Amino acid sequence: MGRLILLAAIALALATVPMLGNPFWVGLTMQVLVFGLLAVSVDFMIRQVGLFPLCNGAFFAVAAYTVAMLETGGWPTVAAVPAAIAAAALMGMAFGISVRTGGVYFILITLAFGQMALSVATSWTALTGGDNGITNIPYPAVAGVGPTDLSQMFFVVLALVGLMVLVYARIITSQFGLTLNGIRDAETRMVALGYRTVTRKYVAFVISSVFAGVAGVLYAYTNQFVSPAAASLLVSVEAGLMAILGGSGTVIGPFLGATVIMGIRNIVSAMVPGWPILMGLVFIAVVLFLPRGLVGLTGRIKRARP
Amino acid sequence: MTARHIASAVIIAGALGFAGPATAQDDPIKIGVLLPLSGGLAASGEDALHGFELYWNQAGMEAGGRPIEIISADTSCNPDNAINAARRLAFNDEVDFLVGPLCGHEGPAVAQVSGDTGLPLLLVPAAADSQTKWDRVPTVVRTGFSSSQDSHPFGEFLYNDLGLRNVTFVGQDYTYGQEKTLGAVRTFEALGGKVDDIIWVPLSATDYGPVLASVPSGTEAVVPVVVGAHRNRFFETWFDFGYDRRFQLVGLNLLQADALKAVDDRAVGLISVAQNYSQGIDTPENKAFIDSFVEAYGEVPSYFAEMMFTTAKWAHQAIDAIDGDVSDRDAFLAAVREAEVVGPRGPVKLDEYDNPIQNTYISRVERVDHPKLGSVLMNVPVKTIENVSQFWTEDPEAFLARGPYQR
Numbered sequence: 001m002g003r004l005i006l007l008a009a010i011a012l013a014l015a016t017v018p019m020l021g022n023p024f025w026v027g028l029t030m031q032v033l034v035f036g037l038l039a040v041s042v043d044f045m046i047r048q049v050g051l052f053p054l055c056n057g058a059f060f061a062v063a064a065y066t067v068a069m070l071e072t073g074g075w076p077t078v079a080a081v082p083a084a085i086a087a088a089a090l091m092g093m094a095f096g097i098s099v100r101t102g103g104v105y106f107i108l109i110t111l112a113f114g115q116m117a118l119s120v121a122t123s124w125t126a127l128t129g130g131d132n133g134i135t136n137i138p139y140p141a142v143a144g145v146g147p148t149d150l151s152q153m154f155f156v157v158l159a160l161v162g163l164m165v166l167v168y169a170r171i172i173t174s175q176f177g178l179t180l181n182g183i184r185d186a187e188t189r190m191v192a193l194g195y196r197t198v199t200r201k202y203v204a205f206v207i208s209s210v211f212a213g214v215a216g217v218l219y220a221y222t223n224q225f226v227s228p229a230a231a232s233l234l235v236s237v238e239a240g241l242m243a244i245l246g247g248s249g250t251v252i253g254p255f256l257g258a259t260v261i262m263g264i265r266n267i268v269s270a271m272v273p274g275w276p277i278l279m280g281l282v283f284i285a286v287v288l289f290l291p292r293g294l295v296g297l298t299g300r301i302k303r304a305r306p
Numbered sequence: 307m308t309a310r311h312i313a314s315a316v317i318i319a320g321a322l323g324f325a326g327p328a329t330a331q332d333d334p335i336k337i338g339v340l341l342p343l344s345g346g347l348a349a350s351g352e353d354a355l356h357g358f359e360l361y362w363n364q365a366g367m368e369a370g371g372r373p374i375e376i377i378s379a380d381t382s383c384n385p386d387n388a389i390n391a392a393r394r395l396a397f398n399d400e401v402d403f404l405v406g407p408l409c410g411h412e413g414p415a416v417a418q419v420s421g422d423t424g425l426p427l428l429l430v431p432a433a434a435d436s437q438t439k440w441d442r443v444p445t446v447v448r449t450g451f452s453s454s455q456d457s458h459p460f461g462e463f464l465y466n467d468l469g470l471r472n473v474t475f476v477g478q479d480y481t482y483g484q485e486k487t488l489g490a491v492r493t494f495e496a497l498g499g500k501v502d503d504i505i506w507v508p509l510s511a512t513d514y515g516p517v518l519a520s521v522p523s524g525t526e527a528v529v530p531v532v533v534g535a536h537r538n539r540f541f542e543t544w545f546d547f548g549y550d551r552r553f554q555l556v557g558l559n560l561l562q563a564d565a566l567k568a569v570d571d572r573a574v575g576l577i578s579v580a581q582n583y584s585q586g587i588d589t590p591e592n593k594a595f596i597d598s599f600v601e602a603y604g605e606v607p608s609y610f611a612e613m614m615f616t617t618a619k620w621a622h623q624a625i626d627a628i629d630g631d632v633s634d635r636d637a638f639l640a641a642v643r644e645a646e647v648v649g650p651r652g653p654v655k656l657d658e659y660d661n662p663i664q665n666t667y668i669s670r671v672e673r674v675d676h677p678k679l680g681s682v683l684m685n686v687p688v689k690t691i692e693n694v695s696q697f698w699t700e701d702p703e704a705f706l707a708r709g710p711y712q713r
Contacts, residue, residue, distance in 0.1 A: 023422075024393040031386060119508055123479040125712035131411045131481030132434050133385070135418065135441060224418060227385050227411040228480075234384075266390045269344070269380045276344050 003169075007251075011162050018151035026150050028266055030222045032258045033161045034215050035242065039254030040168055041211035042236070043243035048172055049204050050184035051102065054236045055095055055110040058117035059209040061231035063088040063216030065121065068134035068226040077140040084220075085213045091117075092209025099201040114236055121228040133227030140221050157218050164214055169251055171207065180204055245286050247295025256294050334375035335625065335632050338395030340388060340406030340416055343380040346534070349564070350610050351380075351408055354431065356603050357611030358405065361618035364598065369622045370630025381407050385415035392419035402632040403428065405617060408610065410434045410453075410482050417443045426639050428621065431613045435485050435710055438661035438696060445635070447642050447660045449617040451582045453482050454489030454711055456666040458698035459691040460558055460580040461493030463668055464529070467689060468556065472500050474525040475558075476517060476540070478532050479506040481712075486559055487531045488711035490580075493698065506713070507532065514543035527554035537565040545572050561671060563608045566683045573671040578685055583609040583651040584667035586674070586686030595650035600678050616649030623647060652692075661696040 017029045038060055045053045066084035071077070098109040121128050128134070139147045140156065147153040171177050182190045183197045190197050220226050229235070238261060239254075246257030260282065269275040290296050339358060341351035355378055367374045377399050379391035388407050395401045396419060403426040407416050413432035420427035421443040429437060430450035438448050464470045473494070477487035483506075491501055502525040507517055514536075521528055528549070532540050537560055544555060550572075561569065561578035563585055585596060585606055595615060599607040607615070624641035625632060632638050646655045652665040669685035676682055697705045 022397045024390065024397045027393050028390055031390065115510065119510070123506070123508060123713070125481055125484055125710075129481075130484065130712060132414055132436050132441075133411060135414045223386065223389060223415070225385070225414050227414070229385050229411060265382070265387060266394070269382075270394065273343070275380075 003251075007162070007165065010252075011158060014158055015155070018154050023150050026154050027222070028262060030150075030154055030157050032255065032262050033157050034218045034222060035239065035262065036255035036258035037161050037164055037218070038212055038215040038235070039239040039242035039246070039258055040165070040251070041208045041215065042239040043248055043254050044168070044172070044208050044211065045204065046240060046243060047249040048177060048180045048184065049201055051099070051106045051201070052240060053098075053110045053205070053208065054107055054233065054240075055098075055114035055117070056208065056212040056239055057231055057233065057235035058095070058114045059088040059091055059212035060216035060219065060235060061117060061121060061226070061228075062091050063213035064220040064226045064230050065128060065134065067217050067220040068137050069127075071137050071140075071220075072134060076142075077146070078142055081140070081217055084217050085210060088209050088213025088216060089206055092206040092213075095209070096202045096205040099205050100198060111233070114231070114233060118228060118231040118233070121231045128228070131228060133225050135225040137220055137224045137226070139224075153222055157222060160214070160218060164211065165251055168211070176200070176203075241283065243293075245283065245293055247293030250293075250295045253293050253295045260294070332372065334373040335369065335630065336375045336377055336399060336401040337621070338392075338399060338401035338404045338406075339376055339378040340381050340391055340395070340404060340412070341378060341408050342383040343378065345382040345384075347383045347408060350608065351383075353564070353608045354408060354610035354614045356599070357607055357614035358618050360599060360602055360611075361615045361622070363602075365618075365622055370625040370628065370632075372625075372630040377401060381409070381412055383409040383412065385412050388412040389415040389419060392416045396423050396425050401425070403621075403635075403638065405430065405614070405621070407432050413437050414441065417441075417446045420445045424635055426635055426642070428617055428642070430617050431610050433485075434481060435696075438659050439706055440710065442660065445639065447639060447656065449620055449642075449654075449662060450613045451664070452661055452696040453485035455661070455694060455696045455698075456580040456582060457486050457489030457558065458493045459666045459694055460668060461490035461495075461499075462497060463580075463689060463691075464490070464494050464527070464556065465497040465499045468527070468554075470499065470527050470554070470556075472502050472525050473527045473529055473556075474502045474521050474553075475504045476521075476528060476530040476532065477504055477506050478536060478559075479508045479713075483531050483533065483559075484713055485711045490529065490531075490558055492711075507536070509533075509536075511536070512539070514540050515547065518543055518547060518549055521549075521553065523552075525553060527556050529556050529558050531559040533559065537561060538568050541565075541569055541573070561685070563606050563685060566671065566685070569683065571673065571683075573683060574673055576671050577688065578669050578671050580666060580668045581609055582662070582664050582666060583612045584669040584685045584687045586669070586672070586684050587650065587652065587667065589650075589652065591648060592650040597678075600676070606676075606679065606682065606684065612650050616647060616651060616654060619649055620645055620647045620654070657695055657697075659696070659702065663693050663695050666691040666694045 018026050042056050045051050063084040066087045067080050070080035095113045147156050187197050242257030243254045247253030264279050341354050343351045362374050381388040381391050405428045408431055410432050413434050427446045429446050429448040433453040435452050435454055475487050477483045502522045530540050557578045558580055623645045627641040628637045643656050654662045654664045657663050667687040668689040670688045671683055672686045674684045
């Protein structure tokens with residue numbers, strides 16, 4: 001209950017951002033929410049299943065490209081969005097074969113899948129627009145009703161990300177979520193208990209791809225363009241870093257990590273010329289001194305107090 | 307505690323958001339420059355920024371009776387960052403117009419902010435054909451070049467000047483590479499030339515051994531369109547594997563100034579690149595530019611630096627023409643569209659689609675003695691084609707109807 005209140009308070013605080021009247025802050029906060037949701041999809045695999053995927057950028061991108069192509073091709077939002085999420089889920093089902101491996105092999109096979117998607121986005125220009133990507137994506141509209149500017153779009157993103165966070169919290173505390181933890185900690189024992197562990201990991205992988213797909217849909221609508229940058233390895237890697245930086249295994253952590261990374265990149269970069277070095281130092285410091293991420297900081301503060 | 311934190315965050319954010327209004331006549335004109343200043347293209351971004359700063363320093367940081375303030379923002383060659391950086395310049399720094407970006411895929415992102423806000427954008431050096439053809443934005447004017455612009459005369463150069471009839475292209479497999487390659491393929495074939503093969507090389511490729519091994523044996527010449535680190539990879543493989551004894555090498559996009567730093571005298575005599583600039587142009591404007599750039603930064607300027615230098619001069623002429631009142635955006639854009647500028651690259655003016663009409667230089671590598679740099683490899687024009695339009699000799703409507711160069 002306390003957590004729900006905290007989430008509601010954060011959502012309420014974020015709802016004041018458009019009141020600043022500055023599209024820079026509105027746009028940046030939206031990007032934090034979208035990439036935070038992508039980081040949640042990666043963290044689901046890292047923390048709940050114990051596998052580090054490097055292909056979530058591909059799910060993110062395939063959903064974003066699907067929305068872009070269908071919306072610019074005149075499809076209504078009510079058709080484009082389900083089609084985009086289905087595309088991400090289908091790709092998740094195909095790439096899901098990688099859960100038959102583990103550890104380093106899982107990382108490498110998902111890396112290869114991710115690079116395949118990037119290569120299609122970059123080179124098949126007739127389909128994807130290549131490096132130019134697809135531009136002029138309209139805002140979403142259902143029966144003619146929808147946001148007309150950045151601030152209104154912000155509330156759509158906030159609401160949908162909030163909804164996905166609630167769904168996510170429900171999944172990780174469900175019986176299914178707990179069996180995933182069991183597989184992560186002692187797979188052979190779970191097998192001995194009669195669980196089909198590969199099937200469960202496969203389902204988890206597809207769920208992760210759906211979350212990444214929803215993030216991709218929101219990305220396409222907020223940016224109003226999609227380019228191969230959405231499918232780049234950096235997107236997948238950074239999503240994992242956001243989760244670890246903020247606090248893997250928590251709902252807030254990935255968003256906290258997204259805030260720090262996007263903040264350094266878009267605000268601190270204007271003040272510090274060598275900002276990528278600063279970013280590196282922050283990573284090192286967090287990994288060395290805050291193994292539970294920035295969320296772990298609150299625990300430390302509480303303990304330090306008498 | 308938490309509430310106070312949120313309150314102070316809101317106040318700080320507000321203060322940053324609402325930086326004071328100012329457009330009085332003695333206030334500076336603020337120019338927002340979007341370039342990659344970190345990441346893989348940081349060196350090119352910095353070089354471009356140098357070109358821009360060099361011009362304004364020479365002009366006394368002043369235009370139309372008002373001081374000039376340059377505010378640069380790092381895009382790190384990522385469209386998501388570029389869109390944020392453009393919005394930051396627009397709303398927090400309240401710049402009067404934007405200049406940039408460098409990477410092709412950042413172009414649409416920055417153009418979108420320009421279209422949304424009405425803030426004029428001088429699009430340079432990002433070269434995607436579509437932005438002055440199929441996806442034009444009314445507030446966006448290109449001061450660089452279009453990818454395929456220099457390829458059209460180059461295709462005819464292959465046929466008419468070099469007398470080649472059978473060639474193989476090696477193209478980098480992304481938008482710029484496809485546009486630059488296919489532009490030359492079209493004009494070469496239109497004259498009756500035969501393209502034996504186009505070998506597409508992904509940006510992720512690291513080895514040119516297999517690529518060159520698949521060049522058809524009957525071909526006369528190989529025409530590479532490769533970018534970044536691929537240029538030196540291609541060059542090394544070409545000579546190490548002895549392809550120089552089998553085929554003629556004619557670079558359409560092979561050795562720009564920055565790539566020349568890492569090659570040796572095997573490059574001397576090679577056709578290296580077709581572009582809107584060549585370091586060896588023999589005009590007083592270019593010699594003065596090269597000398598002052600070398601003086602200031604200790605190296606030969608790249609074509610990025612030249613494009614930003616000429617863009618600065620272009621903006622200067624436009625600002626002077628409207629007596630410094632850049633708050634009238636329509637007047638500023640009109641002045642940019644009317645200006646005729648003579649830069650180091652030669653005379654430049656815009657066509658009706660907001661793309662520069664300018665010279666194409668086909669360059670050859672030569673070893674030259676520079677008074678400050680000593681003996682260096684430099685691109686020197688072997689052929690100059692004057693006043694080249696992005697549509698070459700074709701009717702614009704017919705060109706547009708045919709659609710973009712893509713696979």
